[in-house]
Amino acid sequence: MRPFWLQQALDSEAVPACPPLAGDSRCDVCIVGGGYTGLWTAVMLKQQNPQLDVLLIEADICGAGASGRNGGCALSWSAKYFTLERLFGVQEAVRLVQASEQSIHAIGDFCRAHGIDADYRLDGTLYTATNPAQVGSTDKVIGALQQQGINSFQRLPLEQVQRMAGSARHLEGWFSPAAATVQPGKLVRGLRRVALGLGVRIHEGTAMTGLQEGAPAEVHTAKGRIRADRVVLALNAWMARAFPQFERSVAIVSSDMIITEPCPELMQQIGLDNGVSVLDSRIFVHYYHNTPDGRLMLGKGGNTFAYGGRMLPVFDQPSPYAPLLRRSLTEFFPALAEVDVAATWNGPSDRSVTGLPFFGRLNGQANVFYGFGYSGSGVGPCHMGGQILASLVLGQDNAWTRSPLVNGPLGYFPPEPIRYLGSLMVRNAIRRKEHAEDHGHRPRRLDVGLARFAAAAGKADKG
Structure with a gap:
């Protein structure tokens, strides 16, 4: 059984699996990884150059990783402004915040243009405090955004915060309309359909077993090899396992989620009648939103840590933190105490030292590119990742290829243990x-x- 979102998406589509690679192949661009990053890159490459021969391989099925099991919150980088400014300076920080908001709108435009029913709802996000110590914790970053003329948040009266969030647990709240929620499994499977329609060759059930650098490069698989002029590595949390030089660039940590059975009448009663996402001000936040069919999804990050970047079996199982999630759900929403839980799940996220993704050229090679490190917040930023990687592949000189985001890891964790x-x-x-x-x-x-x-x-x- 797949994680809830992905299984729901698979149940609603009648598209056969793409066959595994059998034998050798040749292409202009080989993309390794069939999640948001790989698929956005493939789509953007074909949109800009329809004649480009793009081949994508995925070890499992497209969306089997984080892209098919995340919380579905498409958020901007506004809350990361201080980190962006410290690392990149004011001008680039402002540009990246603005670009991150543009990506949220672009995802919705893409879904409408291509008939992807991903439950996309541009209903904003609410950053809140759920205990007195958290009150005021968002003020400084809002002030900095305001100073730069890029602030989309407004402080709401407490009564409105609690009504919009559906819970009296919240003690203050800042609302921004520049955020959306999606059904992540439907989004990634929709991207797969569009990529196929554009002529991207996709082979699922095809893991990369090795990479031979050169011109052309060779991607090795169990039953064949691919000779490609350019290669894009979009492995995300699996990148550190495949390439030991990145082992200390990310920490693999779970985000755990719970979702209820449909209860639309109760959702209406507590006030959750649209797609607003709600996040508190903890370090490893609580986050939640409802679904169009009247479910409540709640998640919490920072639970299971993997030693040495290993992919633990628990990442493909129901969440071991289900009792904690259920308790949190009931504390936020006493009215849902008797509602049955439909599923729990978790998955690995690649948390970087800065909390930001990074991109670059593998070992300085001019034709092998990578991007990962989304740190549990990739639904919106993966669209930016696709723009970055497509720009690098096409050799463009633009704001993305000039961005310091393409300079590789910006920090390292200590060695194990x-x-x-x-x-x-x-x-x-x-x-x-x-x-x-x-x-x-x-x-x-x-x-x-x-x-x-x-x-x-x-x-x-x-x-």
Whole structure:
């Protein structure tokens, strides 16, 4: 059984699987990975150059990774403004915030243009505080956005916040219309359909077993090889396992989700009658939104950490944090206490040191490109990733190829076992800190200090 979103998408389509690669092949561009990044890149390449021969391989089926199992929150990089400014300067930070908002609108335009029923709803997002310690935590970044003339948020009266969020747990809220929610499985499968229609050759059930650099490069698979003038590696959380030089560039951590059975009458009663996404101000946030058929999806990031970037079996199983998620759901929505849970699931996200993705050329090669590190917030930014990688493949000179995002990793985690043990220490400190704050207690100074290691990357693990 697939994760809920992907299974729902598969049940609604009648498209046969693309056959595995059998034998050798030749192409202009080989893309490895059939998630959002790989498919957006393939689509954008064919839109700009229809004659380009693009071949995409996917180890499982398109959307089997994070793209088919995320929270479905398409968010901008507004909340990451301070990180963007610190790393790239004011001008590029402003451009990236604006581009991230443009991508959210572009995804909706794409779905409408190509008849993709991905439950896209441009209903905005609400950033909230759910305990007194969180109140005011968003003020500084809103002030910076306002100063640069790129602020889309407005503070709402508390009564309106609680009505829009459907819960009295929220103590303040900032609303931005520049956000959407989607059914992520339907979106990724829709991208697959469009890519096929544009002439992209797709081989599912075809894992890359090796890469031989050169001109052309060779992508090796179990039953054949692909000679390609250019290669795009869109493996995301699997990148560190395939290429050891990236092992310390990301930490693999789960985001865990729960979704109820349909209860549209209760959704109406509590006020969740549109597609607004709601996120609190924790370091590993709670995030939730409803669905058009009256379900409530709630998730929380920062739970299971993988040692050495390994793909753990638990990432393909129901969430081991289901009781915690159920408790959180009931605390936010007492009216849903008796509603049955339809499914729980989790999956690996590739959290970078900065909380931002990064792109580049593999080992300095002029014809092998990569991009990953979306840090649990990729629904919107993967559209930007497609623009970056398509621009690199086509050799364009534009704002994307000149962006410092294409300079590779912008930081590294310590080696194992320090990274793994340190991750657990920080995670547990965050839990203790936020538990104390939830109960009106002052957290221990040590826990506050440890939590700062994770807080620097901003809101994450919800897309």
